[in-house]
Amino acid sequence: MKLIHQLSKETGIPIGTIRFYEKSGLFRGETKKEVTTNKYVYYGNDVVEKLRFIQMAKAVGFTLAEIKEVVDAWYKKQLSQNAKIEVLDRKLVQIEEKIKDLKAVKKQIELCKFNIENEVS
Amino acid sequence: MKLIHQLSKETGIPIGTIRFYEKSGLFRGETKKEVTTNKYVYYGNDVVEKLRFIQMAKAVGFTLAEIKEVVDAWYKKQLSQNAKIEVLDRKLVQIEEKIKDLKAVKKQIELCKFNIENEVS
DNA sequence: TGCAACCATGCAGTATACTACATAGTTGTA
DNA sequence: TACAACTATGTAGTATACTGCATGGTTGCA
Numbered sequence: 001m002k003l004i005h006q007l008s009k010e011t012g013i014p015i016g017t018i019r020f021y022e023k024s025g026l027f028r029g030e031t032k033k034e035v036t037t038n039k040y041v042y043y044g045n046d047v048v049e050k051l052r053f054i055q056m057a058k059a060v061g062f063t064l065a066e067i068k069e070v071v072d073a074w075y076k077k078q079l080s081q082n083a084k085i086e087v088l089d090r091k092l093v094q095i096e097e098k099i100k101d102l103k104a105v106k107k108q109i110e111l112c113k114f115n116i117e118n119e120v121s
Numbered sequence: 122m123k124l125i126h127q128l129s130k131e132t133g134i135p136i137g138t139i140r141f142y143e144k145s146g147l148f149r150g151e152t153k154k155e156v157t158t159n160k161y162v163y164y165g166n167d168v169v170e171k172l173r174f175i176q177m178a179k180a181v182g183f184t185l186a187e188i189k190e191v192v193d194a195w196y197k198k199q200l201s202q203n204a205k206i207e208v209l210d211r212k213l214v215q216i217e218e219k220i221k222d223l224k225a226v227k228k229q230i231e232l233c234k235f236n237i238e239n240e241v242s
Numbered sequence: 243t244g245c246a247a248c249c250a251t252g253c254a255g256t257a258t259a260c261t262a263c264a265t266a267g268t269t270g271t272a
Numbered sequence: 273t274a275c276a277a278c279t280a281t282g283t284a285g286t287a288t289a290c291t292g293c294a295t296g297g298t299t300g301c302a
Contacts, residue, residue: 005278016261038268040279053229056222061182064259074233081237088234095227101177102223106216108174112195113209116202126248137291159298161249
């Protein structure tokens with residue numbers, strides 16, 4: 001169990017951003033009820049895992065709202081099994097599209113590079 | 122050569138967004154000098170190609186600034202050959218990272234789905 | 243010639259995702 | 273006990289990427 005400063009150092013995500021994500025409902029830390037002198041929030045390795053997932057998902061163009069859907073399917077008890085599977089299947093379709101787009105972008109850049117290299121200057 | 126309305130229909134990108142991209146320097150259309158009664162701007166198939174590239178690059182998490190770098194290497198004469206190659210190589214590295222991230226996100230979602238399917242409810 | 247459907251410019255407003263700052267309280271070490 | 277380094281809360285500001293609106297001009301067809 002770590003405090004926010006250590007969580008930030010471990011993940012490379014600024015404290016402000018972590019707080020913003022927590023407020024957005026992407027995860028939550030826990031306060032120790034036995035401690036009454038402060039309201040310090042502790043985070044487990046599940047949060048580290050979630051933050052890494054958020055980082056990667058953001059890097060490939062998912063919005064926080066889309067990431068929240070996955071995270072909710074991941075650990076929210078309120079959703080039915082079917083609803084969760086449905087969300088995840090939709091994300092997997094989106095991922096296949098992104099893989100296609102990424103390959104097309106790569107091809108285009110490689111072609112562009114080839115043209116530049118074989119140009120008469 | 123098409124006007125903005127047709128370009129929008131062909132690409133599915135709203136007119137306002139196309140104008141925003143053009144103002145951002147991602148491409149430019151051309152006015153016909155022989156016409157003096159209006160300032161209508163015409164777009165060729167190169168712009169269609171660029172817009173499709175922009176759509177895909179955006180879908181995989183590239184910002185417009187990053188896309189502009191590629192587009193500038195693509196058709197700007199001001200940049201030296203070496204500068205262009207350097208930009209493109211950096212983008213190819215970024216793409217490899219994104220492919221890795223995308224695969225990791227996919228794996229995580231598949232694992233999550235597996236856990237839900239094999240849970241005792 | 244009237245009129246719908248298009249064109250351009252400019253500027254204000256919105257959504258998303260942070261980022262910074264002010265304020266105030268807590269903890270650990272010298 | 274002083275003080276650095278952390279903690280929390282709240283609010284305002286910023287960057288990016290649109291999105292809509294007002295205004296005014298042009299084109300093509302009945």
